[in-house]
Structure formats: structure tokens, C-alpha cells
Amino acid sequence: MNSRITQYCIIRNGKIFLNGEEFFSNDIAESPLVFFKSALKHLNISYPKFYKMDSLSKLAFLASEVILIQDKARGSFPNDRxxxxxxxxxxxxxxxxxxxxxxxxxxxxxxxxxLFVYTLPNIMIGEICIRNKYQGENIFFCSEAFNADLIYSYVNMLLQTNKADKCITGWIDFLGNSYEAVLFLIEREGNSNTIEFNIENLNKLYKGI
Amino acid sequence: MDELILKVKNEIITALKLEGMTPDEIDTDAPLFNEGLGLDSIDALELIVLMDKNYGIVVEDPKVGKQALESVRTMAEFIKNNRKS
Known part of the structure; x- marks a missing residue:
């Protein structure tokens, strides 16, 4: 099996990158929340539930929306896969x-x-699932730093054991004014023009920008 | 009434922690639940508590509460007619 990284999104320091290209920038925003709101407007998304989310879920939601732009346009997402x-x-x-x-x-x-409903980190996964009506496998891991080995092992297992065809995976971190999102879309049958899904490439893309 | 509507909008933003949202982004006549603001049952509980804490209104009949929470305007009217504080 030759799974591919077909999309990836990085959100850091007031900038959003999609597949290595700058997608949106507002590095003068006075707070992460102001930046997130301006990014939502840039994406032209009307989704009032966004405002109810905690900051971690807002960040995860934005990264997922960016990473799914092209796939939504193709309109071929089996919800339980x-x-x-x-x-x-x-x-x-x-x-x-x-x-x-x-x-x-x-x-x-x-x-x-x-407020209480957001005192679980996997609620951010739930928010993405609600938005996209996903019903597939999901899990949240806590680790000291971005762990490409862990992500690769788990996602590879899901794809190899036919539990999923696609996987949104990565790192969503938020505390105080510090935030970082690095999200990958992994597809079992990805286009050969895309990036091979392996530990080395995950690390390279994470550190790349 | 416009003053109360603005006050209620600000109170909703605070109670539901709609961080980043401003009162002018809330449609006064749009449904609060499902469409419009997209609120859910947990939010309904927050709004019932809001009316109790801020206006001394205890909603005991779920039917009355449902009607009162249809929109910001119905909520403001309900508060105006039933407030104790």
C-alpha cells in the first residue's frame, strides 16, 4: 500500500499555509481569537457554532476547513470512511x-x-465530525511534542486494516496566546503527484515552514 | 426596547462565551436554536440561568421557556414582561 499526504495545512504566527503556499495572513491580529475570526471570514464560512467553540476547537476547525477545501469541491467523501x-x-x-x-x-x-463541554480535548474532533457529518474512527493522543512515529503508526494501521480510506491527522496545540496547527489529509489511494505518507515526510513538512 | 435587545445580546455573548462575536452579528429576529445562532439544549440551560440570575425570572413551564427563547426579540419581550430585578 502506498498512502499519500494529499493536503497539508500549517497555522502558526498569524499565517495559514496550504500545501506549502501561504493561504492567509493576519500577523498583526492582537490575539489568536482575532486571527481565527479573520481567517473564518477569509474562508467565507457562515457557521455560528464556531463562536461557541473553545480556542482549541476553533483552531482545529479552521485547519480542517482549509485542508478540506479541495476535497469538498470534489464532493466525494464517504462519511464513515x-x-x-x-x-x-x-x-x-x-x-x-x-x-x-x-x-x-x-x-x-x-x-x-x-464551558464544561470543552473540558475534553477530543471535543475538537467532535466539532470537525459534526461539521462534516463524519462517522469514522477517531482518537486523540497527548505527547510532549509532535510525534510523527506515533501518527504514522496509528494512521497506517487504520488504512491497512481497512478501517478508513482517508484520515485527517496531525497536531493541534493551544494554550494562552501560543498556538500551532499542523494537519495532514492522508489518502489510501492518493494521486502519485502528492507526497508519500511516511515518517520522514511528516517530520519534514512539520518543520518546513 | 432596543436598549434591552442590545443588553440581551451582550448577555447572550457572555453567557454562551461566543468569543469574537459582536451584538450586531446576532440577528434580532432569527431563531436562536438550530438555525440562526445554532444553539443547542446546553445553551438553552445557560439562557434559562441567565434570566434567573440577571432578571429574577424563574421559568418553570418548558412551553413558556420555548416560546421565550425563539429569538432575541422574544427573549427581550419576555424579560420586559416578567422581570423582577
């Missing part, structure tokens, strides 16, 4: 801290359900 394998170093700590603040004052104690 797309897997999602995401990872990061801080889980959903950004939201956990906010939630902790909301319940730490005994005189103003209110465990907000709207």
Missing part, C-alpha cells in the same frame, strides 16, 4: 483553566455547561 487522529502537548488545558476559574469563587460559583 474518514478517520480523525489528532494530538497535542497540552490537551485542553486552556479551557480547563477557564473552567477552574469559574468554580473557584465560593461566592460566585457557577459551573457553566457551555
Amino acid at each position: 474518514v478517520a480523525l487522529v489528532l494530538s497535542n502537548s497540552v490537551s485542553c488545558l486552556d479551557t480547563d483553566v477557564e473552567y477552574q476559574k469559574s468554580i473557584s469563587d465560593r461566592n460566585n460559583y457557577y459551573p457553566s455547561p457551555a
Whole structure:
């Protein structure tokens, strides 16, 4: 089997890259959230649920929208054959801290359900699934740094054992004002003009920009 | 009424943590649930708590709550007619 990396998206420092080319830039945005909102407008997406998401899910949602632009145009996505394998170093700590603040004052104690639902990192996978009606395999891993070996092993297993035909995988990290998204679309039957799916290429693309 | 509508929009943004959204981006007459803002049952709970905390309104009848939360305008009208604080 010769799976391919058919699309990849990198979001760092106020810039979005799609397949190595700059797709959108707003490096003067005063905060990640302002940057994310401007990117959503650039994508011309009307999706009010975006505003309800925590920052981690917003970042994952944007990266997935960018990576799926061309596939959506082709319109050939079997919903139960797309897997999602995401990872990061801080889980959903950004939201956990906010939630902790909301319940730490005994005189103003209110465990907000709207906030609580995002105190799990795999909710960002759920948001992508809801948006695209995906029903395939999914998993979230926590590791100290981007781990191409882990991603390659797991995604390769899913594709080789016929659990999925395509997989959205990568690294979505958000804490405070620090964020990074590196997302890959892996296809079992990818075009030969695309990049071979292997550990070396995952590492090269992750470090590339 | 316009003042109350603006206040309710700001309170919805705060309660539901619609970070990055501004009041002018919320259509006063659009449905709050499914279409429009795309809210769900968890958000309905947040809005019921909002009306209790900010206006002293306790919604006991689900039918009344459903009608009140159809849109920002119906919510503002409900608050205007039932507020205790």
C-alpha cells in the first residue's frame, strides 16, 4: 500500500499555509481569537457554532476547513470512511483553566455547561465530525511534542486494516496566546503527484515552514 | 426596547462565551436554536440561568421557556414582561 499526504495545512504566527503556499495572513491580529475570526471570514464560512467553540476547537476547525477545501469541491467523501487522529502537548488545558476559574469563587460559583463541554480535548474532533457529518474512527493522543512515529503508526494501521480510506491527522496545540496547527489529509489511494505518507515526510513538512 | 435587545445580546455573548462575536452579528429576529445562532439544549440551560440570575425570572413551564427563547426579540419581550430585578 502506498498512502499519500494529499493536503497539508500549517497555522502558526498569524499565517495559514496550504500545501506549502501561504493561504492567509493576519500577523498583526492582537490575539489568536482575532486571527481565527479573520481567517473564518477569509474562508467565507457562515457557521455560528464556531463562536461557541473553545480556542482549541476553533483552531482545529479552521485547519480542517482549509485542508478540506479541495476535497469538498470534489464532493466525494464517504462519511464513515474518514478517520480523525489528532494530538497535542497540552490537551485542553486552556479551557480547563477557564473552567477552574469559574468554580473557584465560593461566592460566585457557577459551573457553566457551555464551558464544561470543552473540558475534553477530543471535543475538537467532535466539532470537525459534526461539521462534516463524519462517522469514522477517531482518537486523540497527548505527547510532549509532535510525534510523527506515533501518527504514522496509528494512521497506517487504520488504512491497512481497512478501517478508513482517508484520515485527517496531525497536531493541534493551544494554550494562552501560543498556538500551532499542523494537519495532514492522508489518502489510501492518493494521486502519485502528492507526497508519500511516511515518517520522514511528516517530520519534514512539520518543520518546513 | 432596543436598549434591552442590545443588553440581551451582550448577555447572550457572555453567557454562551461566543468569543469574537459582536451584538450586531446576532440577528434580532432569527431563531436562536438550530438555525440562526445554532444553539443547542446546553445553551438553552445557560439562557434559562441567565434570566434567573440577571432578571429574577424563574421559568418553570418548558412551553413558556420555548416560546421565550425563539429569538432575541422574544427573549427581550419576555424579560420586559416578567422581570423582577
